[in-house]
Amino acid sequence: AQSVTQPDIHITVSEGASLELRCNYSYGATPYLFWYVQSPGQGLQLLLKYFSGDTLVQGIKGFEAEFKRSQSSFNLRKPSVHWSDAAEYFCAVGVGGFQKLVFGTGTRLLVSP
């Protein structure tokens, strides 16, 4: 069965420091991969997506992610974190013939001054 693993439940990063959030997926075919961000009590906003082509994808708010097929990973990165980046981040994989998304359990990012 398809699955997404986000091994870090919480991460704390100092403002201005770099960030990497980990995501590993299990899926037999070429995956469609997504990162979403959720502020407390809000819906999810799409940060970036990978369908095919260049394995390094750029998203909104200065985020990027790299697809590594050999490691079944799609890690999210940002070179310099801002206090407004504090939120919960979800990795997801698109599966099946009908556009279903399977989500990871999320990583909560805390930003310290």
Added chain:
Amino acid sequence: DGGITQSPKYLFRKEGQNVTLSCEQNLNHDAMYWYRQDPGQGLRLIYYSQIVNDFQKGDIAEGYSVSREKKESFPLTVTSAQKNPTAFYLCASSIGGGSSYEQYFGPGTRLTVT
């Protein structure tokens, strides 16, 4: 502005009562989805619909029902059979037709049942 509307933002009900959560989209999307979110469990798919008058069960459909009578509307009813209904509920939509997996989300409804 195009988007997804969920109302109300907070909903309180007594145990044993059915409750219907509203989801409306003006994105002209064919596909719509309902997810449940609990702390530490990510998002779990309840029901989804590819087109009007058609819908399929997701991973946790027991105790829930939906209808899709109009393209822009996909209401979710939480029935008294749902054993633990208190949660945050998210509605989403996508273009459909196999062209994209990208889903757009509404702001969510927090349901509390006591």
